[in-house]
Amino acid sequence: MLNFTIAKYTDMVVFYILQRISLKDQVYDYLKKAIMNGELVSGEIYSEQFFATNLNISRTPVREAILQLKQENLLEIYPSRGVMIKPMSFEELKKILQVRIAIEGYSAMYLARNIHKEDAQELLSNLEEYLNMEKDVKNRKEKAFEFMRADVDFHFGIINYTNNEYFVTTIQTLRSRIERVIFKSLQKDFRMGDAVNEHQELFECIKRGDEHGAFASFQQHMQNTEELLSTINFD
Template identity: 25%
Template sequence: MSFLLKDEAYDKIIQMINDKKLIYGEIYSLNVLTATMDMSKTPVRDAIQKLVDEKRIDILPSRGIRLHQITKEEVMQHYHFSCAIEGYCVATLAKTYQKDKNNPSVKKLKKLMEQMEKMLDEQKNFNEYFAVDQQFHLELLESLKDPYFSSLKHSSMGFYNHPEIQFTDNKLSRKEVCECHRKILSAICEGDSADAYEALLEHSYVMLKAF
């Protein structure tokens, strides 16, 4: 039961991040957080520890918690990981698409782009938009049909599962992110592995600048 409660607490905190109820730079006490979530301290504390391990939350002794303040070194690690892993995936997918125009991953990416383009209004539900954003990137990993690369979606590296990145002072617009995706997909569909790779690098740099 406690395991299930920990998972519930984890999901609630993630939801609070997505809903911008937890903001960069703000410090939150465990007591206030548990009261807001209407849960006991133990599962919330366990969930927080998991988020600390994922480098999404920092614990400030005797003060409380806050969203993780990513260091310059960590940002560069995320950037290099994204460029290396996703860059390889898009370049490979472009070559694959040249041989098979019915590639299922490209079909999924096209559908995801259509969905994202309907969610560019900043007033529309962020969670739905971000889910599509993430699915686009996860499909790039899945396109290799390699269990190891597929498992990287759970990695703490890259820019996966970090919606708070889009809430920083250098806020990214949905249109800006969508345009990056459009360039990547366009290059893949043209079978141009070099352009696909460059488009992915450009997208990673856009994310890098947000910090």
């Protein structure tokens, strides 16, 4: 009887923990989308209670989600006041793109150089799947968030193949800022279609083992992104 009681109590604790984690993740996804799509206004301070009230939940999962978004450099916390979207300038954007060219450009070359290997061929299949996901939603602007996720997975797959923890850690640190840059660019008409074409070109260079072509293709992809975003207000 005692063992049954302990087991039942343990199950309840596990259920509570999983439920709490799930709720925190849901709040995180909601807030991240709200930041990306402009639902949360830059320059305005929001309280934990504001989100808790609007989502009809307690403040604990809200606080946990906010802390994660702060770690990802998407939010700034002002004690006793609330949170604010962390601003992004065009100068910061250019620095992020420079980092991406240095790391992802090399990673694309590395993958092309090793494309004959079995694990590279497996990755190539995954990259093609991400491309197909992008093609499925490229003409639907309301699916920009889903497109962004496939876009990020496409690029991160290439970086991860290098098995260079310094590359991976650097890009992971910038991940949410990169996602914000991508999402912003996708608000421009025809950008999703253009991005698919640029990804397809990069994919083909890698597939045929063209190292220099892969680097040049990715560099042009970033230059196109910079040119496009020079016309966008990040506030």
